[in-house]
Amino acid sequence: MTDDMRGAFDAVDQGPRPSDPVAAPSGRLPAAVSLHPTIVALGRRFGEAVLGQVVNAGDQHVVWIDPAATFDIMQWLRDDPDQAYDMMSDVTGIDYGHGRPVEVVYQMFSTRHKHALRVRCALPLDAMEIDSVVSLWRSADWLEREVYDLFGVSFRGHPNMIRILMPFDYDEGHPLRKDFPLRGRYSRAEQTRRALNQEVDRFYTEDVLGQAREVQEVLEGPTAPPRRTEEGGA
Amino acid sequence: MAQKTVTIPVTRNPEMGPGGRLVPSPLMPFEVENPDLGSERMLINIGPQHPATHGVLRLVCELDGETVTKVVPDIGYLHSSFEKLGEYRTWNQIVPLTDRMDYLAPLIYNCAYVMSVEKLMGIEVTERCKVARVILMEMDRIFGHLLWLGTTAIDVGAFTPFLYSFQERERIYDLHETLTGARITTSATRIGGMMADLPEGWTDQLRAFLRTFPDTLAEIDRLLTRNQIHIGRTQGVGAISAAEAINYGFTGPNLRAAGVDYDVRKDRPYYDYETYDFEVPIGQHGDCYDRYLCRMEEMRQSVRILHQALDRLPGGPINVEDPNISLPSKTDAMSDMESMIHHFKLIMEGIPAPEGDCYYAVEGSKGELGMYVVAEEGGTKPVRWRIRPPSFVNLSVIPRLAEGHLVADLIMINASLDIVLGEIDR
Numbered sequence: 097m098t099d100d101m102r103g104a105f106d107a108v109d110q111g112p113r114p115s116d117p118v119a120a121p122s123g124r125l126p127a128a129v130s131l132h133p134t135i136v137a138l139g140r141r142f143g144e145a146v147l148g149q150v151v152n153a154g155d156q157h158v159v160w161i162d163p164a165a166t167f168d169i170m171q172w173l174r175d176d177p178d179q180a181y182d183m184m185s186d187v188t189g190i191d192y193g194h195g196r197p198v199e200v201v202y203q204m205f206s207t208r209h210k211h212a213l214r215v216r217c218a219l220p221l222d223a224m225e226i227d228s229v230v231s232l233w234r235s236a237d238w239l240e241r242e243v244y245d246l247f248g249v250s251f252r253g254h255p256n257m258i259r260i261l262m263p264f265d266y267d268e269g270h271p272l273r274k275d276f277p278l279r280g281r282y283s284r285a286e287q288t289r290r291a292l293n294q295e296v297d298r299f300y301t302e303d304v305l306g307q308a309r310e311v312q313e314v315l316e317g318p319t320a321p322p323r324r325t326e327e328g329g330a
Numbered sequence: 331m332a333q334k335t336v337t338i339p340v341t342r343n344p345e346m347g348p349g350g351r352l353v354p355s356p357l358m359p360f361e362v363e364n365p366d367l368g369s370e371r372m373l374i375n376i377g378p379q380h381p382a383t384h385g386v387l388r389l390v391c392e393l394d395g396e397t398v399t400k401v402v403p404d405i406g407y408l409h410s411s412f413e414k415l416g417e418y419r420t421w422n423q424i425v426p427l428t429d430r431m432d433y434l435a436p437l438i439y440n441c442a443y444v445m446s447v448e449k450l451m452g453i454e455v456t457e458r459c460k461v462a463r464v465i466l467m468e469m470d471r472i473f474g475h476l477l478w479l480g481t482t483a484i485d486v487g488a489f490t491p492f493l494y495s496f497q498e499r500e501r502i503y504d505l506h507e508t509l510t511g512a513r514i515t516t517s518a519t520r521i522g523g524m525m526a527d528l529p530e531g532w533t534d535q536l537r538a539f540l541r542t543f544p545d546t547l548a549e550i551d552r553l554l555t556r557n558q559i560h561i562g563r564t565q566g567v568g569a570i571s572a573a574e575a576i577n578y579g580f581t582g583p584n585l586r587a588a589g590v591d592y593d594v595r596k597d598r599p600y601y602d603y604e605t606y607d608f609e610v611p612i613g614q615h616g617d618c619y620d621r622y623l624c625r626m627e628e629m630r631q632s633v634r635i636l637h638q639a640l641d642r643l644p645g646g647p648i649n650v651e652d653p654n655i656s657l658p659s660k661t662d663a664m665s666d667m668e669s670m671i672h673h674f675k676l677i678m679e680g681i682p683a684p685e686g687d688c689y690y691a692v693e694g695s696k697g698e699l700g701m702y703v704v705a706e707e708g709g710t711k712p713v714r715w716r717i718r719p720p721s722f723v724n725l726s727v728i729p730r731l732a733e734g735h736l737v738a739d740l741i742m743i744n745a746s747l748d749i750v751l752g753e754i755d756r
């Protein structure tokens with residue numbers, strides 16, 4: 097075997113070499129320890145209620161907290177003068193599917209310190225309940241209703257926990273969950289049939305229904321005036 | 331039954347006071363019955379099919395006489411679940427969904443979405459692309475504010491500003507059309523760049539618009555800013571304090587009108603906004619009139635930014651030079667094997683993303699527009715795509731703003747918030 101042939105069959109033993117150098121994923125830096133002052137302070141104050149943290153997309157700091165301690169942590173984040181997150185920009189949910197917990201995500205901003213923070217809470221599918229933060233930030237009112245509507249997370253202590261985007265009596269589930277089919281649970285024909293068969297009386301008060309019955313009786317009774325069948329003019 | 335003595339100044343009183351002032355007539359005092367009219371409340375429905383609700387919005391109002399005691403907004407008539415649809419589309423296929431949300435300023439939504447995805451993937455766009463996007467976003471800020479200006483003026487009875495502002499909007503529609511071929515559904519951006527470079531002569535067309543637009547704006551300003559009817563309808567109506575405005579989640583001109591100095595372009599700058607020379611107008615009273623003043627000034631500032639951006643618009647490519655992100659040119663795709671493979675892979679598979687999530691906020695015309703994307707490792711579709719809707723949060727404040735005002739003021743308050751239902755219902 098000549099020298100230049102040496103090593104030619106190494107690939108058989110070792111398997112193919114990767115053709116391109118494997119690039120490190122640019123967004124997530126799993127080893128990076130967040131130096132965000134709030135996350136450091138959170139860890140110091142709440143200890144085991146802080147479940148994890150990560151720096152995503154280069155400079156965005158995310159912290160996972162224990163759902164049981166949500167309200168205390170949120171209140172501290174708003175009221176502590178070093179944190180002062182007075183703006184609750186967004187409350188939303190994530191469903192990864194495959195039985196993974198549904199997460200509630202809070203995007204916060206402090207207009208005093210110009211800090212942004214993202215707080216996430218993982219809720220197991222059999223305990224989809226979390227404290228409402230409406231009493232701290234009024235902006236969370238509709239946002240939490242939307243999370244309830246689309247994900248089925250119910251917020252303890254919310255003043256008006258009803259659906260907001262879907263009809264209030266929608267009974268097919270929560271559309272943004274991964275187990276909800278894209279086109280809905282029923283066919284278009286079935287949806288039409290259900291819409292036509294619903295009890296519309298429940299939308300009216302007894303007063304209005306009584307008036308309607310009176311009109312009905314007048315129209316159908318023996319004293320009802322004969323309907324005009326001929327219209328004068330064109 | 332209450333009895334009340336009323337002294338009424340009358341004009342035909344022969345004993346006219348000094349300087350022509352009216353004096354109460356000694357002949358006129360009389361007793362009137364001031365009956366207690368009872369406190370039965372009335373429920374009325376405004377919308378969903380009503381031009382003054384600025385979209386398919388239904389406001390259920392409880393009235394005491396003509397005073398609003400309670401407002402319950404009912405939304406969801408336009409719900410089309412864009413966020414769910416996004417989970418079934420590759421990153422680039424989502425772009426057309428974004429401009430269907432805010433059809434009054436579509437380019438801001440196109441840009442905000444791709445900026446978020448690029449941040450998640452760690453893509454740095456070219457300098458020309460950055461400046462071009464700044465131009466498009468500022469242009470559409472004017473576009474959105476002009477619609478607000480026209481429709482709000484018409485709500486308080488001023489018809490002329492409506493015509494003037496829609497005439498100017500028409501010229502931006504033309505700019506959209508020259509750029510993308512569409513007037514509303516622009517879909518101008520792609521991950522890593524734009525659908526196409528700015529066409530030849532487009533910047534001149536925009537400069538021509540910028541030359542004459544301030545005159546129209548000044549004309550509308552003369553018609554409204556010191557107009558007594560307009561002032562009477564807007565000053566002191568729907569006022570909110572600074573601390574409350576933050577707590578209720580106001581953003582954008584609505585928040586700044588209440589005296590809070592928060593502008594995403596200044597406080598969380600993106601695309602080198604810190605290097606542009608512009609002011610952020612801040613109001614004092616948080617009422618409808620201050621919101622009007624803030625938006626008027628923002629349009630003037632956008633003109634300033636547009637001039638600077640047009641001056642610094644560099645040459646060079648508009649898309650990133652990475653075949654795994656940007657599509658090859660059509661000629662290359664048809665004649666070069668490598669390019670065809672890249673084209674095929676990009677269209678059929680999409681661009682893989684790293685695991686993680688990214689929230690990217692820009693200053694939209696309505697307020698802080700956030701795009702939140704969540705991806706799995708190597709995912710070519712989002713696990714979750716969320717729009718932080720500025721109008722949605724701004725509209726949720728309307729029960730607080732309108733209570734205690736008259737029904738006519740409710741219309742003004744609703745108009746002054748600058749909502750777009752396509753984005754509220756999503």
